[in-house]
């Protein structure tokens with residue numbers, strides 16, 4: 179049985195004071211439940227997140243794959259581990275589009291995180307142009323094939339995939355629950371080809387793209403959607419709580 183994993187992604191939002199105030203509100207309203215709740219935060223707010231969160235896992239939104247070195251402005255896995263971060267979002271479409279993230283660096287980051295016993299949330303997803311050309315599944319599966327290159331079955335089981343169609347991110351346009359389900363199923367079928375069905379059946383696949391309290395339930399009811407990665411709505415404490423408590 180896969181547990182639902184619902185993470186917010188605050189992107190470049192959130193001072194330490196804002197994160198503290200948010201978590202104080204959220205902590206009171208989130209109980210340990212069947213849902214694993216999480217929050218992706220900017221590097222500067224991670225320590226506050228770790229210190230203040232009760233039943234919320236804290237994720238970084240990026241990391242460098244190398245141990246250390248001359249990479250001005252970058253953050254290493256060791257630096258995140260030292261403060262207790264366990265999850266890292268990698269390959270978000272905003273990083274792919276604006277900051278040169280590629281399938282190769284996503285794979286390097288995933289491998290380095292797994293070697294360090296951390297959990298990568300591997301983002302994939304197509305542009306509107308790719309969708310309109312009917313190439314969604316081929317495109318996404320190619321991203322997944324490259325992300326999982328040289329990752330063992332045992333390690334693959336520890337990963338999370340976030341399927342996020344780019345045209346649905348921050349646009350208010352959500353994929354229909356059926357469309358999101360179809361792509362998540364195709365990703366799982368592809369994972370079964372890379373590994374085997376038993377492995378594929380255990381890997382968490384989230385959907386992301388304009389998820390809100392009003393549409394989360396229908397998305398979570400889909401058999402191959404195991405959670406969500408949520409941008410905009412996760413910034414509002416009441417909405418975040420409603421997302422995590424969607425089944426109550």
Ligand code: PEP
Nearest residue numbers: 347348386387388409410
């Ligand atoms: C995201 O940034 O991962 C995302 C899905 O954003 P939004 O929920 O705002 O579409």
